[in-house]
Amino acid sequence: MTAIRLLQHRAPDGTRSVILAEGDAAHFILGGITSTRALALKAIGAGVSLLDAARACPQGAPVDIAAEFAAGNLLAPIDHDDAAHLVLAGTGLTHLGSAEGRDKMHRAAAETEKQTDSMRMFLEGLEGGKPAPGTVGQQPEWFYKGDGSQLVSATDPLAMPAFAQDGGEEPELAGIYIIGEDGTPWRLGLALANEFSDHVTERHNYLWLAHSKLRQAALGAELLLGAPPEHVEGTSRLLRGGAVIWEKPFLSGEGNMSHTIANLEHHHFKYAQFRRPGDVHVHFFGTATLSFADGVQTQEGDVFEISAAPFALPLANPLTRAEDSAVAVKAL
Incomplete structure (x- = not known):
């Protein structure tokens, strides 16, 4: 079963984003979302699951989460x-x-x-x-x-x-x-x-x-x-x-x-x-x-x-x- 995860990212310039990671390869930034909490509130308001709310976001740039982890750019997920x-x-x-x-x-x-x-x-x-x-x-x-x-x-x-x-x-x-x-x-x-x-x-x-x-x-x-x-x-x-x-x-x-x-x-x-x-x-x-x-x-x-x-x-x-x-x- 594919593990689906959300991660919070902060770039060196301080810009925040949320990453959707599905399995081992499909990792990309969610457009228009800067925090997991904001995405969760959006899902509750729309009456959909957190995953559905994430998939409904525009797909942004791909991300190597292992490299971002090594660089210290990943925050706590909430x-x-x-x-x-x-x-x-x-x-x-x-x-x-x-x-x-x-x-x-x-x-x-x-x-x-x-x-x-x-x-x-x-x-x-x-x-x-x-x-x-x-x-x-x-x-x-x-x-x-x-x-x-x-x-x-x-x-x-x-x-x-x-x-x-x-x-x-x-x-x-x-x-x-x-x-x-x-x-x-x-x-x-x-x-x-x-x-x-x-x-x-x-x-x-x-x-x-x-x-x-x-x-x-x-x-x-x-x-x-x-x-x-x-x-x-x-x-x-x-x-x-x-x-x-x-x-x-x-x-x-x-x-x-x-x-x-x-x-x-x-x-x-x-x-x-x-x-x-x-x-x-x-x-x-x-x-x-x-x-x-x-x-x-x-x-x-x-x-x-x-x-x-x-x-x-x-x-x-x-x-x-x-x-x-x-x-x-x-x-x-």
């Missing part, structure tokens, strides 16, 4: 003119992981009289995360990451705050949404993502999960259109000095999850404040694969590389640390 109207959030404990890992979790649950909250939430998701169509399933773990100011492209640095104890990758899929004028959430497609968290802070105390998630996040350059794939298999790598120091496959897609995507969407958009017309939402669906879980300690200068079919382009984000900036609250 953004908003006002960063405050783009919401980054996500759900965790949503992926099954390996059969061995699941077996260990079940044995631990059976042998331990008192389960951890994480274990209870995971098992509740296994039991009720895939409800029958038209019914509501178990609500997942949920977290907030920030607004659009924290979203970076596939090649931009991911910056740890000066106070962070860790900066670690989370290779996963993210759903991309826009809210219509009547408050209806519309899924535009999926993007490959690095959700990026502070796992040392989270490990210290699970109640610090909220602190560990208030970090930047990166999206791959491509917005995958159409029905979400049932199975996605990718590779997550950590490079140091140009050499791979850790590498592991990861699985995603609904067939590898304990929740349906529809269930995760329901439990995010059931809140009225997340259905504000015109807003954009990037929602991270979770992962089961972390270098941190294998005892890897990241360093400034490391590069997180994440790739997965049917996405043609990877993410390659270097790790940096932000400068310390003292915060002083003043009485007014």
Whole structure:
């Protein structure tokens, strides 16, 4: 099946455009469109799919997306003119992981009289995360990451705050949404993502999960259109000095999850404040694969590389640390 994607491009002179990529060869600029969000609103207004709206645009110049990626000319596949109207959030404990890992979790649950909250939430998701169509399933773990100011492209640095104890990758899929004028959430497609968290802070105390998630996040350059794939298999790598120091496959897609995507969407958009017309939402669906879980300690200068079919382009984000900036609250 041909993978159809939208990409946002910015030329060296600052001119923005949107690219339609169908398969491996047919990549061209869409005439008259400067953002994915504008195209999505146009599709909603016309009552057509995002793909149909894209195909209805005049066909512009052909584009070599691999060359534009290498040149750093591809943006994140979605953004908003006002960063405050783009919401980054996500759900965790949503992926099954390996059969061995699941077996260990079940044995631990059976042998331990008192389960951890994480274990209870995971098992509740296994039991009720895939409800029958038209019914509501178990609500997942949920977290907030920030607004659009924290979203970076596939090649931009991911910056740890000066106070962070860790900066670690989370290779996963993210759903991309826009809210219509009547408050209806519309899924535009999926993007490959690095959700990026502070796992040392989270490990210290699970109640610090909220602190560990208030970090930047990166999206791959491509917005995958159409029905979400049932199975996605990718590779997550950590490079140091140009050499791979850790590498592991990861699985995603609904067939590898304990929740349906529809269930995760329901439990995010059931809140009225997340259905504000015109807003954009990037929602991270979770992962089961972390270098941190294998005892890897990241360093400034490391590069997180994440790739997965049917996405043609990877993410390659270097790790940096932000400068310390003292915060002083003043009485007014």
